[in-house]
Amino acid sequence: MKYSEIVNNADKLWIKKKRQKTKNWCNIPLLEPAVALLNKYKEHPVCQSKGLVFPVPSNQKMNSYLKEIADLCVIEKNLSTHTARHTFATTVTLSNHISIEVVSKMLGHSSINMTKKYARVVDDLISKDMNKIQGKYGDAV
Numbered sequence: 534m535k536y537s538e539i540v541n542n543a544d545k546l547w548i549k550k551k552r553q554k555t556k557n558w559c560n561i562p563l564l565e566p567a568v569a570l571l572n573k574y575k576e577h578p579v580c581q582s583k584g585l586v587f588p589v590p591s592n593q594k595m596n597s598y599l600k601e602i603a604d605l606c607v608i609e610k611n612l613s614t615h616t617a618r619h620t621f622a623t624t625v626t627l628s629n630h631i632s633i634e635v636v637s638k639m640l641g642h643s644s645i646n647m648t649k650k651y652a653r654v655v656d657d658l659i660s661k662d663m664n665k666i667q668g669k670y671g672d673a674v
Contacts, residue, residue: 534586539571546571552641559641622651
């Protein structure tokens with residue numbers, strides 16, 4: 534990602550870029566942890582010379598770094614930039630009651646039907662989590 538894709542709108546930083554796949558615009562307001570990461574790498578020589586937000590040469594290399602991190606942290610899930618996008622859609626937004634229309638727009642989906650696939654994942658997680666406590670409160674009635 535390039536700094537040219539980060540814009541200031543009403544004192545709030547946003548990612549504004551076209552999706553490579555759909556050519557639709559993604560408009561994503563940055564949360565404080567993301568802004569902190571931007572600031573952390575702002576003075577990095579690679580970022581300054583190439584106008585990059587992070588000193589990573591490619592998506593492939595970023596995925597390689599994420600796999601290394603997963604190994605070091607004994608995380609068995611296959612971490613990738615796609616996994617991060619999926620986590621943003623489910624855990625960060627939909628699980629926190631952000632409307633599916635807004636999530637669809639932020640992700641740059643051509644159709645809300647694509648975003649509905651993420652919503653089904655959230656419903657599955659809710660169901661699994663609720664099954665964990667099924668029966669614990671049955672005697673209370």
